[in-house]
Amino acid sequence: MKRRVVITGLGVISPIGNGCTAFWQSLISGRSGIRAISRFDASGLPVRIAGEITDFALEDYSPAPIEYLTSDGTRLKFDLRTQYAIAAAELAVREAALTVSQLAEACLYFGSGEGPNDLEWLAQLLSPYALSEGCDTARLLSEARDPSFALHDQLMEATIPASVIASRFGIEGEVTTCLTACAASAQAIGEGMRRIQTGECDVALVGGAHAMTAPLDVIGFASLSALSTRNEEPTRASRPFDLRRDGFVLSEGAGALVIEEREHARRRGARIRAELLGYGLSSDAYRITDMHPEARGPIAAINAALQDAGLDPEEIGYVNAHGTSTLENDRTETLALHRAFGKAAPHIPVSSTKSMTGHMVAAAGAVELIATVLALEAQLLPPTINLEEPDPECDLDYVPNRARHHEFRFAMSNSFGFGGQNVALIIGKDGS
Template sequence: MRRRVVVTGMGMITPVGGDVESSWTALCEGKGGVGPITLFDAGTFATRIAAEVPRFDLGAYRTDADRWRDHSRTSQFALAAATQAVAHAGLETSEVDPSRFGVYLGSGEGQQDFGRFVELVHGSSKSGKVDTAAFTRMGRHSLHPVREADQEPGNAAGHLASVFGARGANMTCQTACAASAQAIGEASEFIRRGVLDVVLAGGAHSMIHPLGVTGFILLTAMSTRNDDPARASRPFDRDRDGFVLGEGGGVLVLEELEHARARGAVIYGEVAGHGSTADAFRLTDSHDEGRGAVAAMRIALDDAGLDPSDIDYINAHGTSTPSNDSIETLAIKKVFGDRAYAMPISSTKSMTGHLVSAGGAVEAVACLLALRDGVLPPTINLETPDPACDLDYIPHQARERRIDAVLSNSFGFGGQNTALILRRFAG
């Protein structure tokens, strides 16, 4: 029998709350976190709204915050979420063999100092050509070495390893919007196979910087509902016009069942199954028949040993783009058949925006809390049903219902797909 993987701790930082419980309360109450961008001057951008983490201060979570003050928001979100998760798990490093303690994150680049880069290019240019020697000389004096080093997406996982003494496998997943869900799924395999006993798994990311926003604008993927930010993220609605960029982090403490029992840990759920696939279709679009999403969900069900009838709730990828929402709906119908119409589904991105590499982890935490409390968070801003999106998306208000198994979908740019199945722990 394969080793079982349970969740013993959770932490998250989101645009609607600074920790697990405040975020969960906001999600259940249908409170959104979208507003004007304040992290840089977006006045000339086509999209000027985002879901920022307001007034974030690492000092609220860690006594060594000064050590990290020059590091990226991505790294700081990871540290804050992991610190919460380890405390929530009641985990002492002395209880874990450090060689069997790992980290697996989905994460991305640090903040890009685009303005400084432009200044360097202009300052080192003559007659339309860049003097590379002058560019290098100026850069050495004006760019911050810590901030530049933290552009490396794998640094966040390394930071967690150093802080918590995790000397086992240290991994970073970069499958875009599927990254942190895939990290959780693959981390569970390290435990199942007996390689590790405990893993900090999840993700952190902030792309709310000029280069990140510019890239998505060029793809025409983001909402331009700048005058009405609270209603901009509207998954499955007929009038949706793109996603809203968010930021934050979510980390789970994954633990082998007997290891958790031996230290008397509280168990919040079990990672029952996961599936990851690629559309192998097109960089910017999902396959129009949802073939990768369908395959990921079916692999996850098979991995969990469950039938479609065993799933009680789906936390949808639900980005609020015209293409994603209709294709995900189609994929759910293909996997669940007629049951799809009776299945409660919601998109918490309607409130948090799209946290990119951190999205799957935050949504996994929401699923575990739904299992714990018997409350299904709503999809807000679903005002005008889209005929192509005709399932039960829990519009406007949370719904009370006991559930035992949930499916969380995360589909990434480039055709990456991950499906996680989390279930109520039954000894």
């Protein structure tokens, strides 16, 4: 029999608030965290808005050092993605009140992506080797012996947040980084859940972090015509399911959860916030940049999560949608919910918190599951803001513009990743 898995710690760093209290108050107030880009001069770009975190200092959350010190004394600062990851993990571990020995026996599953594409550092790196006809590659390779040269590159690796967190908390169990783009942190939660269910560990720290708000990130997604260009109205730019949506908004942040075997949590007197019941994972096996037009992957993930949880579609009381605010995603997700939930679909409220947070990419799934846990606890649904003129092809109840009181026992959170990765997670009240 599968062991039961519960959530005992939550930590979030986001453009609408750091820590669960500030984050939740912004969600139910319908406050957007999208603003004009401030970290670099974006005036020449077609997209000049993002979900930047502007009120963050790692020392406010953790005694962990902000720099990596090499054996020869070289100091390199951790990127924002890694700092956010440390802070979110600190909040979750602190709330769960885990001991040093419990952390040592825990496992860690974390969703992430590459570090920031730092144009300034790249320009400094290459400038001594510039030639009229290009770059003196041979000289660059022969002279690149400074430890900081290699270490800067290594600290951008997707595995760094998990490695740093494991070191910070002395986690000696399995440490795994999930690299499934927008579904990464949701997959990390599901994989941690599986390990606990099968008895491979009693406690897991799970979640994800990303900060894709650097120049090359914005330029890259803008070149794909994936981003909103509503630069003069940043707070109205992310508008899932609205007829006039024109793309998603890149954002940054981190979400972390402590999950553990239910009886383990009860024996140590931990506060149980919710129970993890279902995990569904699938691939579109279609195109890298497009979802399957018949939503095959999302339908499969949703159905798998329902089967895993042992629930019928009509028992789901709320869905936190992937809801990116792109034409394709919102229509395809609506189709998936219709196909998976059948006659129950029109009666299940759905909302997209990306309308307020923007798209945190690898961190999105974890942050949105945290929002779902908070909604279940409060019996209050966060709204989809900026939903002013519904797309006729998006015809479900999207909780437009205002939070809504709603009684429900079970909820689902969807995460669909670039490249066709799909994850659905189901939670319920403990003891449901």
